[in-house]
Amino acid sequence: MKKIAYLMLFTMLVFLSCKKDKTVKVHSVTVQLAYPATSSLTVTADVVVKLTGKGTSFEAKTNVEGKAIFNVPTDIYEVSATDSRSNSGSAFIYNGVKSNVAIVDGWSADNVIKLDLIESKTSQIVIKELFMGGTPADDTGVFNYDRYVVLYNNSNTAANLDNLCLATVAPYNAQLTNNAYYGADGKLTYENENWMPAGQAIWYFQKNVVVEPGKQIVIALANSLNNTITYSKSVNLNNAAYYATYDLASFDHAATYRVAGENIPTDHYLKTVKYGTGAAWALSNTSPGFFIFNPQNTTPVAFGNDVSQTSTITGYVSRKVPTSWIVDGVESYLLNNSNNKKRFLPSVDAGYVYHVNGNGYSLYRNVDEQATKAIAGNEQKLVHNYQFGTTAVGGTTDPSGIDAEASIRNGARIIYKDTNNSTNDFHLRSRASLRTN
Amino acid sequence: MSVFINFFDETKRTEKKRLLLVFAVLIGFVNIASAQFSISGKVLNRRNQEPVEFAIVAVPNNGLWANANAKGEFIIKNIPAGKVKLSVQYLGFVKREYEYTLDKNLTGLILLMDEDNLTLSQVEITAKKGTDLATSFLMDRTALDHLQMLNVTDVSALLPGGKTNRSIHLATTAEQRFEINGANGERGNPTFGVGVEIDGVRLSNNGLRDQSASTTRVHGVDTKNISTSNIESVEIVTGLPSVEFGDVTNGMVKINTRKGISPYILELSTRPNTKQVALSKGLNLGGNNGVLNLNLDYTRSISNLASPFTDYKRNSLSANYNNTFNKKNGSPITFNFGITGNIGGYNSEADPDLFVNTYTKLNDNVLRANFSTKWLLNKSWITNLEASGTLNYNDKLSETSNNKSAPASTPSIRTSTNGYHVGEIYENNANAPIILIPPGYWYEINYVDNKLINYNGKLKANWFKQYSNLSNNLMLGSEFSVSGNNGKGVYYDDIRYAPTWREYRYDQESFVKNYAFYAEDLLSIPINHTILQLVAGIRSDITDINGSEYGLVSSWSPRLNAKYILWEKANKVVSDFNVKLGWGKTVKLPGFDVLFATPTFRDILTFAPGTTASGETFYAYYTMPRTRIFNPDLKWQSNVQKEIAINMNIAGNKLFITASQDKTSNPYTYQTDYTPFFYKLTSQVNLEQSAIPSVNRIYTINKYTGIVTVTDKTGAFPTETLSYADMYTFLSNTKYINGSAVTRNRITWTVDFKKIEALKTTIRVDGNYYTYKGIEETLSAYMPNSTQMMANGKPYKYIGFFGGGANSANGEMSRSVDMNFTAITHIPKLRLILSARLEASFYKLSRNLSEINGKQRGIVLDNRDAYTPSTQQTDIYGGDRFVGLYPDYYVSLDDLNVKIPFAEKFLWAKDNDVALYNELAKLVQKSNTNYYFNSSRVSNYYSANLAVTKEIGRFASLSFFANNFLNNLGKVYYRGSGTQASLFNSSLIPVFNYGASLRLKI
Known part of the structure; x- marks a missing residue:
């Protein structure tokens, strides 16, 4: 406990000393999602919007007006959002990405970033x-x-x-x-x-x-x-x-x-x-x-x-x-x-998955947990406790925790995530799935 | 102007008489006699009044000379009466010139020589203008000490407008070459055309061969093996060299090593990447035994300070013996013999950052030897007779170790015979035409062995004659030179793991012999108070290439120089004024890659069964040996230079301006020919139905028909003959040709302002304006890469013919103005000299060109993806335009004799035959950017150097330099592309670097 207290004190000192040299200004940012005019679907609440800066990222959910509000420090951001929804038996994905958005000194809280979403269907x-x-x-x-x-x-x-x-x-x-x-x-x-x-x-x-x-x-x-x-x-x-x-x-x-x-x-x-x-x-x-x-x-x-x-x-x-x-x-x-x-x-x-070469790593699609579990008789065949994520080396893992390959071998039917956004859909696997030794 | 009027008036009066006299002298009909006298005296060291033994006293205008004996005494006899110029020089002393009017014997003359050090009032650390009629620049030891060369090519920085060498170390496989008249990268092989000699030993690259026989290697000789510590002077001839020098088109570099008595000189040099230790001594062997000079040089240069393992080493030992015999009777004979050995080169073997056991080693071992003798006969029909011989041997063996691995068999083709061959395992047949290297890991150690040998012998005679004030010097000479390569060529340490390779030994090619004969006459005609000097010379080279289809080839190179000295040392504002004119032709002999039909091979994959479970693959190839096509019309590359130079001294300010034009004709280059070839391809498709299990198959291929049969090892299944597909491809072959002419114009200026005595400072401003234009107009064939298929799945079948070649640009021009401002403060009392130099680029412009016969080549495209001409724009130089180039015509495999105009057919096909349009579009060449043809001007940039030399008494001197000492981090703007770039680590100026040298004289 004492150590933690010293650490906090030291950290505060560092922050205070940093503050003396440079003041990081925080800005209020509003992102408005804009659905295609031809789409039968429109704004809704709880769509996750992401602001990715250089080394930092922020997430906020939309309100019923389709607006997401952030408080973020000065930086150049990429604004992105993915909305996966169904309508009349078809699955639709709305993706939007806007790069090089400068939130810098002089930014007004009244500014609203309009993020145009593009409609696509999921793939077979x-x-x-x-x-x-x-x-x-x-x-x-x-x-x-x-x-x-x-x-x-x-x-x-x-x-x-x-x-x-x-x-x-x-x-x-x-x-x-x-x-x-x-x-x-x-x-x-x-x-x-x-x-x-x-x-x-x-x-x-x-x-x-x-x-x-x-x-x-x-x-x-x-x-x-x-x-x-x-x-x-x-x-x-x-x-x-x-x-x-x-x-x-x-x-x-x-x-x-x-x-x-x-x-x-x-x-x-x-x-x-x-x-x-x-x-x-x-x-x-x-x-x-x-x-x-x-x-x-x-x-x-x-x-x-x-x-x-x-x-x-x-x-x-x-x-x-x-x-x-x-x-x-x-x-x-x-x-x-x-x-x-x-x-x-x-x-x-609309997204991307990070990759590291030379180590036998592979880009592997995440499991759509909800859809996979929804298949009758599937859940008990699923193998959990996925071990091939690469978060330890700065990479990613399958958030479902399902080991798709082991589950398939176990007779399960896997539905993979397909939101046309690799940030959500893929992770960096620590070894190729076809590797056997 | 009045001077010229006087000259012409005088000329009219005496014109007839003089012309007759000149003519008579030239043809040697008149044996002109005049009174003759002698000059005798002593040469003493001014400091201690001791004799300067071996000092050379000469009357250069009459070809007369003598060496001082142990008492410093000398005598020169038979000097014609009249004005005589006398010079005295020796190693470690300042050269002095005197002028006398001789009307009786001059005896008891005391010539005092000053030791060359910083206590003198006049010290030169810049390039001096040469004294010959050919324009040249001379850098002596004082200048070289102050410059602190890393490599001998660093002296180029002292030429007018020259720039500091950007290399800060030698630990690279890149070569260090002289660029004199023309820059690396320009057309016309400008570095190949530079002649480099050390003590008369010609360094030649003519015999060097490249590992890749398909590429050309016509560039200049590498100079890294030349010890920088043993150089007494370097002279760079930018004008027309004497006809004595052949095999040169782009300037001569003459390097002279130390010869003469000298104390022990220990030189220690350091700079971050390079350390150098050198020791030299000029030993007086006593009696009449002459002088022996010895020099030891150890230099180590590393590429990376953080990892000081990859290096270049120079371990050089030189010895030179010099003596003069027969001094007493006025007919002295000098004899000089020099030998230099160097062991060293590039080596990355110790570098721990490289993959384990991978490295590159490149030998740079040298043996140079030379002898020369000069006999002052001083007869009525001959004055001097000189004979010399040189040898240069350069071992450039390279060794490269690469780590290799493969998951399946790797074919290594060894056969040199025409036909189809199938691969075999080494263990089964070590001499198989194709060896299959099994899957796994191995090291491939490759050697390229070049051992260059050049030797020559020269015999030269001079005949000086003088009548009244008219003097004539006729030189006749001959030279026999041989160049060759005694290397083994490319080979591997373990034949089992050698990749595709055929032995081709360079030492089995003949040596090239060259016989040269030359004559040159120098005539000095005093006209009133002016002097007109004329030099006319001609050289004939007869090249014998035994074993080559080129056989015996001869060439002529006439050269003319004239110098008109309007006045010298006159008591007027302009105290010296002379004008020089030069015109002449020089010839560069071709390299071995041009001359010899280096064998190359085209191997076409004709059988590729599927890789087995154990990783075995049985490849078969069709091999076609080829030799480079002989070109009976090949001419030797030559250069014609025209030059005018003006030299003035205006109120103590020295001005030297040259203007020259070089036109290089018939530069060596090569082009490609294509011929169709039809063959049979058998693949896994044809094998898929085979009943024989793959592990039991034995493949054979008919060498002539290409038909593959499969036999069952077990005999269980009958032999199968496989079906095949008929295929075609085009075989390319190269041919050396003469390219189009290249022109260069250059104006240089050097202004040495009068010394500002109060500041003890002199200012030098030197610079050059340089223009270059090279356009290649030769018609060349072009095909896309052999893996470019047509929409129907067959190989591409059209050949385009482009006037000027299949590149968006067939030439380029450049213009530049480079200037240097040097302030030199010399304080003799402090024995200190300090120089600050600003190197400036005031104008640097280049532009790609696409022209033929003076007219624009190529079309403007509306955008990068267009293929048809813009309807709005036609001028490709209009700025920011994408440019396309159509072939003049094309031929099809369907009938190779029918030349189809391209543009017409292509534009027709766009609307009428889209498939043809899509195929022909593959022949269209496009510029990569829309600024490719923009005029590319680089904004002005600068770099500043600082150097100090301080002598500590007579026994030590210390030099320090800092190049780009302001560490210029500015930016330059490239107008053509509209981009900016930092000067830091750029190709324009050197990076900030520094070093120091300490010289101890004992």
Whole structure:
């Protein structure tokens, strides 16, 4: 107790001495949520609004007028909100994000920040896991070529992946210091045009793939073979059920695309349309923005080859993918890096999940606890006390505490969280779910 | 102006007579005789009146000279009557010049020499103007001590407008090269064209080969192995060098080491990243045994102060023997022999920050030897005869250790024969055409062995003649030089883990021999009180490349220099005034990469069965050996320089201005040719139906047909012949060609203001205005990368042909004004010299260009994603415009002989054939930014240096320097891109750095 008292005294002294040098002013801030005019739903109470500054964040719930009121110190904030609601049997998600909001000296409490929300529907196919950060090798290096993605049918009906494409947003790293897609107004230049830049190349399936409800497919994004022979902490992707982004005619980087494992049927090879340059598909291993989309009224090949859909910034050639085509996406930021910037539009992903590369960590989707438990007979099959969170190293964990993989093995049906906001939907898993040793 | 009128009046009167005389002298028909006298006397040290043995007393205008004996005595005979310039010089003393009018023998002359130290009233720590007709700048030991060089290239900072070297250490694999006439990065291989000689030993990069045979390595020689402590002087010739110097197009650097009697000199230098210890001594061997100079130099430079492990070391030992024989009868013969060895180089092996057991080592071991002898015959038909020989051997072996690992077999292709080959495990067949490195971890230790050898022999004769005041010096000479590479090329320590590799030994290529013959005549014509000096020379190089298709190639380089001395040391406001003109051609011989058909290989993956559960993969490749295409039209790169220089002394203020134009023609460059190639591809698709379990399969491939068969090890299943897909690709091959001409213009000025006696300070202002323009107009073929597929899933099939190459810009221009302001305070009583120097960039502009035949190339695009020309804008230089470039025409695999105009077809396809439009769009080149063609001006910037040298008695001196001592953290504005950047750690000025040197003379 005495120690605590001394500590408090010391802390007060530090604060007082700090105060002498610098006064941190606190401002009253009001955020008004604005729902789309075409939406049948409108403002409601208890929607969580978040203000994220440099190193600090604040949350407040809306009142019945859709206003959330904060008292926050001077800073540059990102204002964001997600509202998931149902209406007439459909699930709707309203996301809004506004970056670079300066709450500084001269801020008036009368100012109201209007946060426009964008309506989107939940997806049938979701990205369950994205593993791309590399695995510690058995010597002191890192093996970076064991990447994969798991796509999962989160709905109750079978999903056709015919025409489904994999894409990586440009620029590839969120922490790029100068993302040329940001205009002078601090907004993404494609925000008003409702498209997203798919950088370098897109991948598509050779044949239609059907994924049953609650089932998944694994797509190797680099070496589609048994990587554990050399790297014991890696994953074995030489599996007859798996798929592989393997198209040597377009991407022949030897270390990334060693010959696919013989167990993978050749019709499980995804093909690519490359419109940029490079010998390997440029999925960032630190902070990718990965998304899947379904081209409408065209084919992946025709879309990828259509130069009229070109969007270029220095170092990146992309195709403009309309946001209405996008099925799901996950935006990741590099942990402990102050240069991270949003690349996804709010209707695709209003948040982000922090990532750390080189440690075998994986981006894994959180369990929708309420929906999962609501399935009859499911609750007793659920395995709790989830152990693969990374909060101890500054990462995140699944707030449901449910170990999805163990529960699936136990016969449970998992419904994953899908609010089109990775901050809510994903966490950083301490090891790839496919790792077995 | 009156001077010129007088000159022409006088010329008219005597024109005919003089022209006849000049002509007669030039062709040697007239044996002109005049009265001859001798000069004899003693050379003494002013301080102690002791003889200065070996001091060189010379009458340079007549090619006559003598060495003082042990008593300091000398005699020079047969000096024509009239005005005579006499010079005396020796190591450690200030060179002195005297002028006499000789009408009888001059005897008992006492020449007092001053020891070169800071007690003298005149001390030069800046570049002095050279005395030859060729424009040059000379930096002597005092200047070099004050400069405190890290590397010999640091002296470039003393050229007019020169900038301080930005390197603060040597511990890098990057090379340190001289940039004299032209900057690194410009077209025309400007650093490759610089000739560097140490005591006449030419350092040559011609034989250096690059590990990657597909790239060119035409750049200048690395100078890091040159000991900075043993240099007596450096002369940089920016003008036209004498025809004696060949294989040079962009300036000559002549480095002279210490030769002569000297005390023990111990030099200790320190700067944060570099320590240097040097010891030198000039030993008088006594009697008539001559002088032996020895120099030891140890230098260690580290790259990172926090981790002082990766380093560059120089361990140099030099010896030089010098003697003069036959002094007594007036026909002395000097003999000089020098040898230098250096062991050192770059090494990161001890660096604990690197991945364990990974490192890079780069040897920089050197052996240089030279001998020269000069015999003053002083006959009626010959004055001097000189013979010399040099050898330069440079071991540049590099060793790199990399950590490797793989989860599956890694193919390592070893075959050099044409055809299809399949991979095998090393244990099964160590000589297999393709070795499969098993999955796992290993170290790959790679060696690149370059051992450069250059040697030459020279024979030169001078014939001086004088009639009345007209003097003539005819020089005839020949040179035989050889350059080669005795290295083993690329190899690996463990062949089992070597990556794709074919042995190509550099020592199996022939050495290149060059025979040169030259003649040069210097004529001095006094006209009234003025003197006109004319130099005309011609050099012929005959290059014999045995074993190369280039065979025997010859070239000519004529050079003319004229100097008109209107007056010297006159008693008027402008006391000295002379004008120089120069015109001439110099030739740079090609490097070995240009000359020899370095073999390269294209390996096409033709079979890739799925990786087995144990990580095995059996690759097959089609291998096609290629050699670089011989270009029978290749010409040797040459440079034509025109120069005018004016030298004046106005009321004690010295002014030297030069203006020159360099045009480099036929620079070495290369282009790519494409030829289609058809092959068979077998993949897992063709193997999927195989009944033979993968663990029992043995794959074979027909070397000629590419058809793969699978055999069952157990014999349980019959042999299967696999189906395949017919594929095509394009093979590229490089060819050395002559690029388009490059032009450089330069105006330099040096103003040494009269000393402000009250402040004991002199001010120097020097600078240069430099312009460069290089445009490459050669028609070049271009294809996207071989992994660029078409919408139909087949490889790309169109080849675009671009005049000037497939880049948005085919050239660039730059202009700059750099100036230096140096204040030098010299207090002889305190034996102190202090200099403060402001290096300023007043104008720095560059611009990318896209031109051909003087007309704009490329089109303005409305935005970055557009492919068709803007309807609003046409001028690509209009500012903030994205620019596209179409090929002039293209050909298709369907018929490679049909040239289809690109623009017309492309714009037609946009509306009529979208699929073709999408494919052809892949040939369109675009600028990356909308400011790519903007005029890019960098705002003015500055950096300031401070240096102090203090002598402590006659036995010690201490120097200190601080470069960028104000640690300029300002910003510069780049007008082209509209961006700002900090000068801190920028490429524009050096970072703040400092150091000190202590010299002890015992």
